[in-house]
Structure formats: structure tokens, C-alpha cells
Amino acid sequence: MHSLMSLQFEPAWSWIIIVGLFAVAVFVIRSAYPSQIRHLATTRQRLLQLCRLAFLLLLFLVSLRPSISVSNEDQSRxxxxxxxxxxxxxxxxxxxxxxxxxxxxxxxxxxxxxxxxxxxxxxxxxxxxxxxxxxxxxxxxxxxxxxxxxxxxxxxxxxxxxxxxxxxxxxxxxxxxxxxxxxxxxxxxxxxxxxxxxxxxxxxxxxxxxxxxGSQLDLSLEELDLSREVFQGNALPVRVRLKSTGAGGKPVTLRLLLENRNGVPEGKSGNLEPAAAVDSAKPVLQVTPGSDADEQTVQLQLVPEQTGDLKLAVEAEALPGEARRTNNRVETIIRVRRGGIRVACFDIIRTEQKWLRKINDSSRIQLDFQAIRTGALSSRAQIPDRFFEPGRYDAFIIGDVPASAFRPDQLQALARCCSRGAGLMMIGGRRNFGEGGYGQTVLASLLPVELPAVNPQTSGPRKMLPSRDGLSHFVMQIAAPDQNRQRWEQVPPLTGANNLQLRNNSLAQILAVSEDGLPLLIGQGTGPGRVLAFAGDTTWQWAMQGFEEEHARFWRQVIFWLTRKETDDSQAVWIQASPRDLSPGMPTELTFGARDPQGQPLTDLQFQVEVVNPAGKASSLIPRSLGDSSAAEFLETLLPGDYWARVRALRDGQPFGNIGVTRFHVLQRDPELDDxxxxxxxxxxxxxxxxxxxxxxxxxxxxxxxxxxxxxxxxSVRRQEQISLWDNWGTLLLLTAILTTEWTLRRRSGLA
CATH class of the missing domain: 3.40.50.410 (von Willebrand factor, type A domain)
Structure with missing residues (x-):
């Protein structure tokens, strides 16, 4: 290492200005100052002039801003x-x-x-x-x-x-x-x-x-899109993104696989089996990519019959010559709950049924619509017999459809379904109730209203309001109890309605009336089943005029009440994972809690949470409170496979309720070779x-x-260090010392 030192100046102004000012100052001191001190002793005069010149010289040096530059050259290896x-x-x-x-x-x-x-x-x-x-x-x-x-x-x-x-x-x-x-x-x-x-x-x-x-043959499935919670017996649409390389013009078969958990203990995974191909399911589909670099979204559908947390997979059959196959399958976990509701709806194609079908957005309710043709096409209105199979549907809705649209044996089968607990509802229209000939059918005894053969539908606005009994009824609760009637008063009126008259000696309840007191919604129990007669057929106007949430809530509660599903039978202690299917290394959030029989959250419990990975290793997590629930994050998701999460609730150190269990899945992926x-x-x-x-x-x-x-x-590294000779405490102290010395001499000489 070699060192080199040099003196450097960085003048505050140009050299000419600084030297000029210094020369003027020296001239003034040498010419004017001696006359002020000539009465002093010669020694004292020289000391005072020396102090003044020393101060001036130091100021001159400071204005030049001198420094020492030290350069070190390092030539180490x-x-x-x-x-x-x-x-x-x-x-x-x-x-x-x-x-x-x-x-x-x-x-x-x-x-x-x-x-x-x-x-x-x-x-x-x-x-x-x-x-x-x-x-x-x-x-x-x-x-x-x-x-x-x-x-x-x-x-x-x-x-x-x-x-x-x-x-x-x-x-x-x-x-x-x-x-x-x-x-x-x-x-x-x-x-x-x-x-x-x-x-x-x-x-x-x-x-x-x-x-x-490049152009290497490869099929890849991505972006699995489906509801992670579905009810038993309801159809579940499954959408997946298929990316194909080098497969243009070659047929590709995709199929849905669903876990079979019969006889499989908790904590173990069941076998994935092809999903059953029932009427409303489409578990297998064949597509043909249009080019060698093709992407398309494919939709399949299945109807789960087992309940609980089940693994679901979409698989693309490998093509001959396809080398990389780890990306041919995507998997997730779905929760299949008991209590799913299937509703059959018979109606003509009209605006009311269009909005009613939006209820399918709920994972709990599946509404299957059967369009009934009228006029010259009425002879083709063949209603399939599968709608009347015992246990297939939980409720039936009959719209603007005459009784003649059904065969007599179909009406008999529908009545038998209602006697076994299925719900029945007839909604407003010009060709139903008595006008539609239902007074002479087996359904007449089920409906809670009179069915005269001539009973035309009236026109004009009809405001729908809760009756005295209906104000607190489950079906009519579209807002908080203290705001419910006010909300109904804000809902737009119906356009026209059927004239409903309560049947003599009926025990049915009038749940909604018009402003002039005419019945609009009547309900009653029929043994194990329930029946509703509704005079309106224009509730779609609620949704169109800003009351879409109230519209959806009313119809959901109608169906829950018809099928006796207005109470929730969920377990007390619960746990959920989000997301439930993840790539290796991604975290998942576990949310858990407990509720009382009325569904209200319990906040006085302690929770113990553990996750068991695919290798059988258990990890305990530390919960954090979210108010009405708790949560914990799980990060150790490197192993592909199924992870089981369990939560135990304690009250005062004693176990409370059930053990909540859920499952999430880490995908089998090769991050290096998938893409x-x-x-x-x-x-x-x-x-x-x-x-x-x-x-x-x-x-x-x-x-x-x-x-x-x-x-x-x-x-070769050159390091340079600057050492300032003016911007330091020493220079300041020296200036102070010179001024102090001059002041002391002047004071002692009587000049201060």
C-alpha cells in the first residue's frame, strides 16, 4: 500500500478578490492603526499590531479553505x-x-x-x-x-x-x-x-x-374457478384454464375426479374417482385446441353426494409423447354441506322467472327451471318425469302455468312429494290458481286459498306490506327488526296481483297484504310440508329500482321456509382455511371460532390449533383474536399433499363443543419445469x-x-481522505485566543 499527501486549497472566492482584500486590510492596519496607539510604549504598540495582523492572516487562510489530501493505493489480491x-x-x-x-x-x-x-x-x-x-x-x-x-x-x-x-x-x-x-x-x-x-x-x-x-407437446391446467362450498345434491360448475402447446387439432379429454371418503378415517385422504355422470352433471368433456399455442376456459359440472371436506381434481389426459405431466392436473378442497336445497320451477319465459333464477348464485340453493311453452307451441310442452321423482326436489314453484301443462299422474306425483315434506308455492299469473284449473286437481287441497274458475288478475300498483302476523315472520324479514316495516314501505309496489281469498276454515297465515288490506302472501303447513300462495309476479321491479338485496333476501327466505331450512344446524366449533389450494411455499390463513345454538359468536373461549402435514408432522399455531373469531397463519407448506387443521375450544380449561376440522391442499407442482x-x-x-x-x-x-x-x-483501489485545516475547533479557538489577547492588551492600555 502506497500513501501520498498533498496540500489543497478551495478558496471561498477567487484568488484575486481574496488577495486584494487582504492587501487592503494590511494597508489600513499599517497606516491608520499606529496613530491610535502611538501614546503607548513601543513594546505595547508592537504587540497590539501583531495581534491585529495575526487575526487578519488567520482570516486570510480560512478564506482559502486549506486541506490535506491523503491518497492510499491498495493493490492487494x-x-x-x-x-x-x-x-x-x-x-x-x-x-x-x-x-x-x-x-x-x-x-x-x-x-x-x-x-x-x-x-x-x-x-x-x-x-x-x-x-x-x-x-x-x-x-x-x-x-x-x-x-x-x-x-x-x-x-x-x-x-x-x-x-x-x-x-x-x-x-x-x-x-x-x-x-x-x-x-x-x-x-x-x-x-x-x-x-x-x-x-x-x-x-x-x-x-x-x-x-x-418451444413447440414441445404440453398440456397445462391453471386457474381453477369454482365455489369452494356447495350443498349436497346441488350441481357445482367447475371452470379451468387449459393451456396447450403443440397440441393443435388433437382432441383433449378433461375429466372431474372426486374423493371417495367412504370408510376413510379423518386425517387420511381417500381415493380420487371419476365423478358420477348424472342428469345435471357434465364431469367429462373433450375439446380440440385450435392451434399449437392455444388457451381456453373449459367448464365441467358435478353433483356431489357425499358430505364433508372432499378433494376435487380436474385432469387432462396426457397426450402421446407428452413428457411433462405434473401440470396436467389441478386439485382443491371443497366443503359439501348437508342441507342443500333443490327447487323445481315451472313457468313461462317472463321477466319474473329471469330474476328468480339469480337465486342460483347462492351455493346453498339450486333452482332448476323448466320453461313451459304457450299458444301454438303448448303441445310441445313436455315436462320430464324426473322432476317428480321422490326426494329429488325439496320444493316446487308453479308460475303462470295452467294445470293442463301437467299430466294427471305428474300432479299426483307432485302431491305425494309434498306429503313427504317438499314445499309448494304458486305465484301470480293469468293462467294459474282457479283460472288455471287447479281447483279440479289434487293440488286444490294443498293450496290455502279459494280457487274459483273465474278469478282474473287485477292491474294497477299494489304496495306489499307485512301483515300483523307477517311483520315478525321469517319470510318477511328483509331488514333488522326495528327497520323491517320501514324497509317494506320503501320497496316499490307490485304491478297487478291475483285476488287471493283465504279458504274457509283455513289455519293459514296471511303474511303480506296490500295497502287496502287485500291478502298478497298466504302460508300454511300441510303435515310435513309447507305451502305458499303469492299474488304477485313483478317482484323483479324491486331489483330494477335499487332493492336487489331485498329481492334476493325475500326469495331466499321464501325457499328456506318452504323447505324448513330457516335454522342453521352447523357445529359449535368451526374452522376454515383460505386459500384451500395453494402452490408450495404459499401461506394459508386459518380462521376459527365457536357459536351458541342461536348462531351468536362466543368470545370467552381459548383455542388450541394444530396442522398435520402430509408427512404426519404436527405443528401448533398461536391464535390471534379478530373480535368475534380468531385466526392463525400457517407458513410451512413446502410439501405437496393434504394438510389437516384441527381446532379445540376450551372454557376455563375444560373442553368445549366438538373438534373443528378442515383440510387444505398444496399442489403437486414442479416450479422449475412447469414453465x-x-x-x-x-x-x-x-x-x-x-x-x-x-x-x-x-x-x-x-x-x-x-x-x-x-x-x-x-x-488497484485508490482511497482518498480529506483532512480540513480550517473547519475545525482548533482554528476557532485560535481566532478566539487572538481576539481575547488583543482585547486584554487594549483594556490594560485604557483603549477598551
């Missing part, structure tokens, strides 16, 4: 790093000439050996393989078996290894494919910037193609963030050659 990607994406055979990317890296590093050997005379060469960890190696081979690529972590680990070493440069040979998750998925650019601040530039070279697998497309943009960002460059193989070879000829960057 530096280090050159070569990092070679050894992750599995480097196995992709698009490195040119049929080689893998890793083989191309190995061949290139071998060609650099003469240059590296020459540079080794001036610096240390360190070869490192990397994937999710960094490892020292003697040579770069064609082997690549790393499961993940975590650039952010690799650069941080390399920085730790470098410690205080003087690193001339880092050479990075990779495809730029970042495949990391969880804690490993740190920002590569941020790590590169940290290296840049340490004067450690990264020079990267990219390998591979930017298209995933092995090279990412040169990331390599370019890493290089630029560190102060380096993104290069081709030839450009890197030329740069190494220049380093051989001209020396490595940073081989």
Missing part, C-alpha cells in the same frame, strides 16, 4: 466469481444444437478456461454452482438437478461469502428462470443493488428460449442494478480478454 445455474430448468433442450442449457454453460465455461487461467495469476477465480443454495465446484459440468432457483437468496449468500474480499466482478451464467416461493422468493433486483453498492458488478449471460418449452421459459429481462435487471451488463457469450469473452490485457476492474 482481488476475487473473480463465476456463478453457473444448476437448477432443473437448465435441463431444457433449447441451448442450441440439441444441447441442454446447462450443457451449453459447461461448454462455454470450458472455452473460457485459458482466459481464466491467465487472470488467475492476478486474482483468485472462484467457481460456484447454484439453485436454491450456492456450492463450490472445481469445474462446471452438464449436471443440473436443483429443485428451485432463488436468485435473491443466491446473491445474498454470495455476498455473505465474499465478506470483506475485494471482488472485481461476478459472472452469472443462467436462464434467468426464477422459481422460488415462500421465504426463498426474495427480490433479486434488491439483492443486486446491495452488491452494486459494494462495488461488485454482475455480468450475466442468458441461455435458453423465452417460449416455455421453463428463460427470463432474460430478469438477468438484464440484475446486471444493471449491480452496475454490470447483460452480455452475449462473445461479448463476455471480449471483456475477459480486455481484463487480461488491461487489468481487472478494481485490481
Amino acid at each position: 482481488s476475487v473473480l466469481y463465476l456463478l453457473a445455474d444448476s437448477s432443473r430448468s437448465m435441463q431444457t433442450e433449447d441451448g442450441g444444437g440439441g444441447r441442454t442449457r446447462r450443457a451449453a454453460v459447461a461448454e462455454f465455461s470450458t472455452s473460457l478456461k485459458p482466459l481464466l487461467d491467465t487472470l488467475a495469476e492476478k486474482c483468485e477465480i472462484r467457481l460456484r454452482d447454484f439453485a436454491d443454495q450456492i456450492a463450490s465446484t472445481e469445474s462446471i459440468t452438464a449436471a443440473a438437478d436443483g429443485k428451485l432457483t432463488a436468485f435473491g437468496q443466491i446473491l445474498d449468500l454470495a455476498s455473505e461469502e465474499m465478506a470483506r474480499d475485494r471482488v472485481a466482478a461476478v459472472l452469472l451464467l443462467s436462464d434467468g428462470r426464477q422459481a422460488a416461493f415462500g421465504d426463498l422468493d426474495s427480490d433479486p433486483a434488491a439483492a443486486a443493488r446491495r452488491l452494486g453498492r459494494q462495488q461488485r458488478p454482475i455480468y450475466s449471460v442468458g441461455y435458453g428460449g423465452i417460449e416455455a418449452g 421453463p421459459a428463460a427470463d432474460f429481462a430478469l438477468l438484464r435487471e440484475i446486471s444493471h442494478a449491480s452496475g454490470g451488463e447483460f452480455l452475449s457469450e462473445d461479448q463476455l469473452r471480449e471483456k475477459l480478454q480486455s481484463w487480461v490485457e488491461q487489468g481487472l476492474p478494481g485490481l
